[in-house]
Amino acid sequence: MGGSYTEAEVDAVMEALRESMDPRVGFRAKEREVAFEDAFAAYTGARFAVAYNGAGTALDMVLRCLDLDEGDEVISGALNFVGTHVSVLGQGGRLVLAEVEPGTLNLDAADVARRRTTRTRAVLVTHMNGLPADLDALTRAVSAPVDRFEGPPVLIVDAARACGATDSTGPAGASAWATVFSFQSKKLMTTLGEGGMVTTNDADLAGRLRRLRSFGKNTGWGSNYKMTKLQAAVGLVQLRRLDAMNDRRIALARRRNQLLVGVAELTLPPERPGRGHLYYRYVLLVPVDWAGARRDAVMRRLAGEHGIGSVIADPPTYWTHSGIRAHLGGGLTFPVAELTARRMFCPALHPLMSDDDNRRIARAIRESVQYVATTADAR
Ligand SMILES: *Cc1c(COP(=O)(O)O)cnc(C)c1O
Numbered sequence: 001m002g003g004s005y006t007e008a009e010v011d012a013v014m015e016a017l018r019e020s021m022d023p024r025v026g027f028r029a030k031e032r033e034v035a036f037e038d039a040f041a042a043y044t045g046a047r048f049a050v051a052y053n054g055a056g057t058a059l060d061m062v063l064r065c066l067d068l069d070e071g072d073e074v075i076s077g078a079l080n081f082v083g084t085h086v087s088v089l090g091q092g093g094r095l096v097l098a099e100v101e102p103g104t105l106n107l108d109a110a111d112v113a114r115r116r117t118t119r120t121r122a123v124l125v126t127h128m129n130g131l132p133a134d135l136d137a138l139t140r141a142v143s144a145p146v147d148r149f150e151g152p153p154v155l156i157v158d159a160a161r162a163c164g165a166t167d168s169t170g171p172a173g174a175s176a177w178a179t180v181f182s183f184q185s186k187k188l189m190t191t192l193g194e195g196g197m198v199t200t201n202d203a204d205l206a207g208r209l210r211r212l213r214s215f216g217k218n219t220g221w222g223s224n225y226k227m228t229k230l231q232a233a234v235g236l237v238q239l240r241r242l243d244a245m246n247d248r249r250i251a252l253a254r255r256r257n258q259l260l261v262g263v264a265e266l267t268l269p270p271e272r273p274g275r276g277h278l279y280y281r282y283v284l285l286v287p288v289d290w291a292g293a294r295r296d297a298v299m300r301r302l303a304g305e306h307g308i309g310s311v312i313a314d315p316p317t318y319w320t321h322s323g324i325r326a327h328l329g330g331g332l333t334f335p336v337a338e339l340t341a342r343r344m345f346c347p348a349l350h351p352l353m354s355d356d357d358n359r360r361i362a363r364a365i366r367e368s369v370q371y372v373a374t375t376a377d378a379r
Helices: 007-018 030-043 054-062 082-090 109-114 135-143 204-213 229-260 292-308 321-328 335-343 355-374
Strands: 046-054 074-078 092-099 118-127 154-158 179-184 196-200 345-346
Touching: 007 229, 030 046, 030 196, 030 229, 046 054, 046 204, 054 082, 054 154, 054 179, 054 196, 054 204, 074 082, 082 092, 082 118, 082 321, 092 109, 092 321, 109 135, 109 179, 118 135, 135 154, 229 355, 292 345, 292 355, 335 345
Parallel strands: 074 092, 074 118, 118 154, 154 179
Antiparallel strands: 046 196, 179 196
């Protein structure tokens, strides 16, 4: 399910178009872009916000700003969106995967500390499915000196699924070296199907990202990664609506948690003190001995009997992407990530669902789990 628009977005588009009807006035795309960037920076508390045509291109350019040499490493969580890892490969980095914490899908800081070397240039942290990762622990993991210490790696946060989240350091986007947001049509706020933003407190990085997005601004390489005026106009409205949309999502998820509390087979989504979960996806875990086949049976029952879709978001990227698998080579063992991927399923959740829809979905989940628990041939 995608983003939702109201008459306010329609009006914003029409206004942006109408003021551009007279060619002598000019299109003036920059004004909307700057207004949206300023509003986004203010919202997150970051010093700078730089709009892009998508989070994928934005992440590419953030990683480009690391000027990676051959053999330079970027650590990222094994459970992830494939594009996040593809981006590291595209900028010539060596992708080093790390385990996720048991119970959440987020990067495990202790494992990051173990996998860090003198070649580690960045830790790329995805706030998986709306639950912010532990940035305090990750900051400690990257700031402790290692042998032949050359300078600490930077934290890059992929907050594509966590627009409006609060992590332990404050609003997402305010503290890491760079934080990337997506406004693609499935995300928490959207700008006509595609769009992205980077926030940073580093003036040099912000300047470089602006040059890269617009043909290098007479200095170096760049291309055209700009957001359109209509996207920025819509983004301004969506940003005003973001908290309300997120609050509704959170309320539905918490209500659903209450409705599923008695289902012994299910591990409900975790909440972490000081780190608000936005429930971009509503992740449930089945028991360890149900991993794989019986989890699949629950998903099949949910779809076949009740018409309710669910997804597995996301398995280890080396399971689904052959290029990532080839890059990483053999001998991959991430037992926590792999077991989590075989236990998880994410039934639909959307802010426009009614309380009745939500109750119906919770009942269907409960029935499907009970069905699988009592049906021998589902084993
Ligand atoms: C959607 C998504 C992206 C890519 O965003 P686009 O705006 O579609 O390029 C990157 N990372 C994560 C975690 C995502 O969910």
